Amino acid sequence: MSRHYRQILSLVLGLLITPALMADSDAEREALDRILHELTIIEPLIKVAESQSVNDTRIQFRYDWLRQDLNQIKDGIQLHLDAPRATARTFPPLRGDYRR
Numbered sequence: 538m539s540r541h542y543r544q545i546l547s548l549v550l551g552l553l554i555t556p557a558l559m560a561d562s563d564a565e566r567e568a569l570d571r572i573l574h575e576l577t578i579i580e581p582l583i584k585v586a587e588s589q590s591v592n593d594t595r596i597q598f599r600y601d602w603l604r605q606d607l608n609q610i611k612d613g614i615q616l617h618l619d620a621p622r623a624t625a626r627t628f629p630p631l632r633g634d635y636r637r
Contacts, residue, residue, distance in 0.1 A: 541586030542598060545579055549607075562622070569614050576611050580604075 587600040 539586055539589065539598075541582060541589065545582055545586065545603075549576075549579070566618060569618055573611055573614055573618075576607055579607065583607075 583600060583603060586598075590598060590600075
């Protein structure tokens, strides 16, 4: 296993396994935005690892599959971030007068 692949794998696992125990939705959104940023930073590392791969080995690492998976993760996070926040439900007004 190449050094670059181990770095990429450890970064991705670290981002995904880190417990998100934030009660505040703004803090969660910030954390998800940071994950998107970190996943974008990984892309040049993938290119470097791919450029250093040996093509005549029996088992090839599928960089295209890695990119597809990372893009799917990024798309899912972005979809969540772009979704409208839950709005308060509306209720009928109170009567206010309880006498007959």
